Amino acid sequence: MTDPGRNRETEIFLKGIGGDCPAVPTGFDELERRAKQILSPRAWAYIAGGAGVGATMRANREAFDRRRIVPQMFRDVSHRDLSLSLFGTQLHSPVLLAPVGVLEMMHADADLAVARAARATGVPMILSSQASIPMERCARELGDSPRWYQLYWNTSNDVVASFVERAERCGCTAIVLTLDTTMFGWRTRDLDLGSLPFLFGRGIAQYTSDPVFRSLLQETLPAPAVRPRITLKTIAAILELRRHGAAAGLSLREMRRAVQRFSATFSRPSLAWSDLAFLRDVTKLPIILKGIQRADDARRALDHGVNGIVVSNHGGRQIDGAVGSLDAMPPIIAAVGGKMPILFDSGIRSGADVFKAMALGANAVLLGRPYAYGLAVAGETGVREVIRNVIAEFDLTVGLAGCTSLLDLTPDCLVG
Ligand SMILES: Cc1cc2nc3c(=O)[nH]c(=O)nc-3n(C[C@H](O)[C@H](O)[C@H](O)COP(=O)(O)O)c2cc1C
Numbered sequence: 001m002t003d004p005g006r007n008r009e010t011e012i013f014l015k016g017i018g019g020d021c022p023a024v025p026t027g028f029d030e031l032e033r034r035a036k037q038i039l040s041p042r043a044w045a046y047i048a049g050g051a052g053v054g055a056t057m058r059a060n061r062e063a064f065d066r067r068r069i070v071p072q073m074f075r076d077v078s079h080r081d082l083s084l085s086l087f088g089t090q091l092h093s094p095v096l097l098a099p100v101g102v103l104e105m106m107h108a109d110a111d112l113a114v115a116r117a118a119r120a121t122g123v124p125m126i127l128s129s130q131a132s133i134p135m136e137r138c139a140r141e142l143g144d145s146p147r148w149y150q151l152y153w154n155t156s157n158d159v160v161a162s163f164v165e166r167a168e169r170c171g172c173t174a175i176v177l178t179l180d181t182t183m184f185g186w187r188t189r190d191l192d193l194g195s196l197p198f199l200f201g202r203g204i205a206q207y208t209s210d211p212v213f214r215s216l217l218q219e220t221l222p223a224p225a226v227r228p229r230i231t232l233k234t235i236a237a238i239l240e241l242r243r244h245g246a247a248a249g250l251s252l253r254e255m256r257r258a259v260q261r262f263s264a265t266f267s268r269p270s271l272a273w274s275d276l277a278f279l280r281d282v283t284k285l286p287i288i289l290k291g292i293q294r295a296d297d298a299r300r301a302l303d304h305g306v307n308g309i310v311v312s313n314h315g316g317r318q319i320d321g322a323v324g325s326l327d328a329m330p331p332i333i334a335a336v337g338g339k340m341p342i343l344f345d346s347g348i349r350s351g352a353d354v355f356k357a358m359a360l361g362a363n364a365v366l367l368g369r370p371y372a373y374g375l376a377v378a379g380e381t382g383v384r385e386v387i388r389n390v391i392a393e394f395d396l397t398v399g400l401a402g403c404t405s406l407l408d409l410t411p412d413c414l415v416g
Contacts (some may be wrong), residue, residue: 001082001092001122001391005351005399007394015299023378024385026413028349028370031386035106035373040193043105047372049189054318056127060347061318063324067356072402080398082391086364087174087286087307089146093391094358094406095123096311098345099150099176101130102203103167106376113375117383121391126150126176128365129163131289132202132365134209139170148174150290153275154265161282162212168285175283176310181289182269185318201236201255208248208255217250217257221264272283276304288343293328295335302402308341308363315346315368326357330411333361351393358406359413 012022025031032372036044050057082093097118098278100174103110110132118125126144127135135149149167153160164175190196197203227233238252245255279287286307292298293313301309310405311332313325325346335340345366357365366391374386 003080003395004082004093004388005392005394005396008388009396022385022389024374024382024389026378028388029113031370031373031377035376037107038119038376042190042193042197043376045189045193045195046102046105046188046197047369049187050316050320051187051318053188054316055320056313056318056322056324057316059322059324060326061324061349062345063326064349064353064356067326067360067414069352069355069397069401069413070140070415075402075404077399077402077404079404080114080395082395082398084364084406088218089124089173091124091146091364092122093394094362094364095354095387095391095394096148096343096364096366096388097123097125097371098368099126099128099130099178100372101128101369101370102132102197103372103375104132104202105197105380106289106372107379109205109379110375112141113139113380114138114371114383116380117145117371119143119145120384121387122146123387123391124148126378127167127170127172128180128301129206130198130203131205131291134205134208135166135170135172139336142171147172148175148176148288150178151279152178152266153268155268155269156212156216156265157278158212159207159210159216159265160279162210162284163206164279164283166210172285174286174288174307175279176288176290177279178290178314179271180312180314180318182271185314186320187317198262198266199259199330201241201259202259204244205248207262208244208250208258213248213258213261216261217254219261221257221260224260273304276306280305292332293323293325295331298332298335302339306340308343309336310345310366311362312366326360329357329360331364348390351390351395352397354390354394355397355401355409356414358409359411361411 047287056228115138119142120122126148128150151174241255242252288308288314289306290310292309313322339362343364344362354365371383371386374382
């Protein structure tokens with residue numbers, strides 16, 4: 001990919017002569033506003049909400065705002081190389097798509113639209129354990145383009161092993177184990193709407209398509225502690241369950257059991273470092289731990305032989321009042337000392353943010369909410385445009401800051 005920044009600008013401005021504007025706004029604030037206009041209150045709460053009063057989400061952004069880029073001049077930046085090799089895969093830029101669950105709440109094409117956009121742009125997609133579409137169907141859409149699998153470790157190791165085996169067969173080249181969601185955070189926007197998508201059969205397609213998970217559906221589980229009132233909404237929820245069941249080849253009764261089984265087995269509060277040995281036994285793929293925020297945990301990850309980490313606080317969705325993810329980076333970078341790749345997410349909204357995270361020492365970054373908003377606004381086209389815009393702005397920022405390759409992005413490019 002050469003000159004992605006100037007090429008994108010040129011494309012937009014030439015189309016503009018004929019009166020065409022980009023399908024999605026090029027700046028994050030307007031993109032977010034448009035997504036909010038389109039989405040239902042429940043979908044908006046799910047995507048935009050954070051834990052508690054949202055202090056961690058704000059801290060994520062403050063950590064970016066506090067740091068400022070200090071450009072160098074007279075540097076011949078006519079050729080810029082954003083490429084890198086990550087876990088043996090050659091990438092044209094250090095941007096990947098974060099695993100985002102329940103994408104059907106953003107757009108009916110959900111993960112399929114994201115897979116198509118990932119393929120069109122060559123950006124790796126990290127398939128979520130909470131996807132709306134089974135990984136096998138996404139893998140077909142992805143063609144030859146790179147993909148990893150994100151794992152939530154549920155209470156059945158057999159299901160975990162089955163997920164990993166399927167991911168390998170789907171061509172995933174790394175397993176991203178998310179550690180920060182052993183339970184759902186206290187997400188007040190969802191709580192106030194009484195809205196948990198999984199209870200409607202949304203976002204559990206990896207489970208309902210899994211032979212090992214399905215074999216558990218015959219086992220009886222204790223009845224739920226609370227029964228909802230029977231209202232028109234309850235009937236709509238049952239119809240939705242039936243629709244999801246039909247898509248998975250399950251009867252309504254089986255689908256209700258699937259939801260119950262999912263709720264009983266998600267996730268795994270007992271998860272501890274000693275569990276890593278099991279995962280190491282079931283896969284030879286690189287294992288990347290997502291959710292690391294402390295230098296001592298990064299050191300433990302190294303000691304346990306994991307292959308990489310994602311410095312992330314899940315976009316502020318898990319703990320309220322936590323450290324901004326970018327502020328967690330410097331001690332982790334120092335502790336790891338270049339011994340494994342460090343990826344970053346939580347708060348990336350633009351190409352300039354990618355620059356800041358890379359300058360602080362990340363090897364690559366994950367884009368989260370921005371592409372989900374692009375999906376909400378314009379489906380596959382929306383995701384594609386968001387990806388291209390972020391990479392375009394990153395490329396321009398690299399050049400305008402006086403840099404020509406990722407190696408030039410160092411902490412002295414920043415103040416604050
Ligand atoms: C709606 C939503 C769903 C998410 N689902 C998952 C998931 O299934 N697995 C996971 O590891 N992380 C999940 N995440 C976290 C993202 O992978 C990423 O860490 C986060 O979006 C980064 O924050 P940002 O989008 O504010 O930059 C989700 C985030 C959002 C907003």
